[in-house]
Amino acid sequence: MTGDHHTQSPIPLTWEDLVTAALLGTDRRTPPGTPPGGTAPTALLDAAAADTVRRRAALRPGRAAPRPEPAPPDPRPPLPTAAARRLTLLLADRPGAGGAGRRGSAPDLMELLPQWLAAANARGFAPPPETLPALLDAARARTDLRPAALEFAGTRALWLARLNPDWRFALRAAPGSGASLPGPDEQDRVARLWREGLFAERVALLAAIRSRDPDAARALLMATWPTERAEDRLMFLDSLRTGLGPRDEPFLEQALGDRSRNVRATAAELLSALPGSALAARMAVRAGACVAVDRTRDTPTIVVEAPHECDAAMERDGVAAKAPSGRGERSWWLGQLVEAAPLATWSARLGGRGPEEIVALPVADEWMSELHAAWCRAAVRQRDAGWSRALLGAPSAPGAGGPGAVSLAERAKLLGTLPVGERAEWVAGFIAAHGLSEAFQLLGVCAVPWAAPLGRAVVDALNIARDAGSYPWSFSGVMGLAERCLDPAEAGRLDALLAVPDEPEDASPGAGGYWAEAFQRLGTTLRLRAAMTAELEAAQEPVPA
Numbered sequence: 136m137t138g139d140h141h142t143q144s145p146i147p148l149t150w151e152d153l154v155t156a157a158l159l160g161t162d163r164r165t166p167p168g169t170p171p172g173g174t175a176p177t178a179l180l181d182a183a184a185a186d187t188v189r190r191r192a193a194l195r196p197g198r199a200a201p202r203p204e205p206a207p208p209d210p211r212p213p214l215p216t217a218a219a220r221r222l223t224l225l226l227a228d229r230p231g232a233g234g235a236g237r238r239g240s241a242p243d244l245m246e247l248l249p250q251w252l253a254a255a256n257a258r259g260f261a262p263p264p265e266t267l268p269a270l271l272d273a274a275r276a277r278t279d280l281r282p283a284a285l286e287f288a289g290t291r292a293l294w295l296a297r298l299n300p301d302w303r304f305a306l307r308a309a310p311g312s313g314a315s316l317p318g319p320d321e322q323d324r325v326a327r328l329w330r331e332g333l334f335a336e337r338v339a340l341l342a343a344i345r346s347r348d349p350d351a352a353r354a355l356l357m358a359t360w361p362t363e364r365a366e367d368r369l370m371f372l373d374s375l376r377t378g379l380g381p382r383d384e385p386f387l388e389q390a391l392g393d394r395s396r397n398v399r400a401t402a403a404e405l406l407s408a409l410p411g412s413a414l415a416a417r418m419a420v421r422a423g424a425c426v427a428v429d430r431t432r433d434t435p436t437i438v439v440e441a442p443h444e445c446d447a448a449m450e451r452d453g454v455a456a457k458a459p460s461g462r463g464e465r466s467w468w469l470g471q472l473v474e475a476a477p478l479a480t481w482s483a484r485l486g487g488r489g490p491e492e493i494v495a496l497p498v499a500d501e502w503m504s505e506l507h508a509a510w511c512r513a514a515v516r517q518r519d520a521g522w523s524r525a526l527l528g529a530p531s532a533p534g535a536g537g538p539g540a541v542s543l544a545e546r547a548k549l550l551g552t553l554p555v556g557e558r559a560e561w562v563a564g565f566i567a568a569h570g571l572s573e574a575f576q577l578l579g580v581c582a583v584p585w586a587a588p589l590g591r592a593v594v595d596a597l598n599i600a601r602d603a604g605s606y607p608w609s610f611s612g613v614m615g616l617a618e619r620c621l622d623p624a625e626a627g628r629l630d631a632l633l634a635v636p637d638e639p640e641d642a643s644p645g646a647g648g649y650w651a652e653a654f655q656r657l658g659t660t661l662r663l664r665a666a667m668t669a670e671l672e673a674a675q676e677p678v679p680a
């Protein structure tokens with residue numbers, strides 16, 4: 136009946152209809168009014184385009200935002216041209232670009248970036264502005280790069296971070312750059328930056344002042360201490376490690392009553408690092424009451440009577456009352472008391488003996504491990520090289536350390552208190568006696584580049600492992616360290632190791648080829664590091680007028 140015929144208008148589509156059809160596919164969901172079949176995808180996209188125009192047509196243009204202020208100038212000298220090219224190459228390399236499996240003989244550029252940044256920062260260069268985004272991306276991806284990368288990027292990194300949410304981490308990370316920090320005579324700028332600056336700027340300011348005038352830095356911190364957030368108080372308090380001295384004691388004693396448990400613990404740790412502090416004296420009395428020498432035995436023996444309670448005064452002085460899971464309370468309290476007591480007090484307490492004699496004494500009732508581990512922590516905290524030597528023992532000793540060296544991690548920390556040369560000699564002796572299987576953590580605390588005796592010990596041990604047909608991939612960690620830490624002058628010694636050796640019958644299949652490849656990569660990397668240093672030390676080419 137023609138009089139009753141009505142033309143039906145298309146059903147209007149919503150944006151949600153279009154999105155749903157796109158997600159499910161037009162084979163499963165054809166939008167209303169869209170014919171099914173091969174033309175459906177094109178019709179869907181046409182409908183989405185038309186709807187986009189429709190939605191935008193109703194929008195009123197927003198008011199233009201003001202332009203950002205120009206980035207602050209960087210007064211540091213620019214990189215030499217060759218070094219700038221090298222930086223671009225280092226930043227262009229990305230982890231995993233070569234895929235999984237063997238690394239081949241090519242150097243790992245991303246692993247050289249931290250060393251390059253340290254060298255550039257030591258020479259006070261500024262980065263080319265066009266590299267700043269890649270620098271910030273690299274620092275975002277690798278937290279270990281952030282301090283050096285942000286120091287190199289300078290104040291312009293903070294300027295960029297305010298414009299890109301992906302780089303906001305730079306506003307909380309200490310930049311370490313003094314490019315725009317006020318000088319000693321600019322008290323008004325100091326006060327304004329401390330009052331109004333970003334957290335990262337305030338941390339950098341406090342660290343800079345602390346390095347040149349510890350008293351002024353402490354006074355600056357005390358002026359705003361009650362109004363600082365707990366997490367900020369913790370970071371600021373940690374800055375007092377630089378230049379820590381007796382004049383810091385009253386403020387640290389006050390911080391023992393802080394609302395934050397972490398702040399209280401840090402204040403107690405800093406006070407215990409001051410052997411003449413009142414807290415150290417209190418800890419010495421407590422620890423001394425727990426440890427004594429029993430002279431009635433055939434051999435003088437240390438006896439231990441651990442605390443029976445953790446009272447409120449002990450807690451105020453930083454002793455944590457609750458022991459970790461699986462740890463006895465009394466041994467937990469004892470360890471904290473001994474760790475915080477001045478090491479110098481033990482000689483008088485234990486019969487006038489020196490550290491070596493004390494460490495050599497037997498300890499009754501299986502308390503040796505707990506007592507010596509606490510002395511290890513005390514030696515590290517108080518930076519006492521004499522006690523560290525006694526606890527380490529000879530590097531060639533069975534068990535690779537003294538009785539107090541309870542773990543490789545403890546030994547590494549003890550080594551950190553020794554002079555750089557002595558540290559390298561001890562680790563070289565350890566490697567000569569015990570090989571490389573347990574040396575990774577110890578090598579990590581040695582100064583870079585490695586001293587000649589240590590470098591020779593590492594190369595010799597790798598060569599011995601290769602000749603023995605050892606499983607080569609188990610040494611990849613040490614080989615990676617050698618690429619970053621071995622003195623580039625050692626590159627010539629590696630040329631004799633590039634040939635593929637004859638493999639023993641019990642050797643891992645293909646081990647000889649891997650070793651030759653690894654030594655080739657090591658030599659290439661050392662020569663590349665030498666070139667990087669030469670590029671940074673090159674005279675700056677004049678800029679064309």
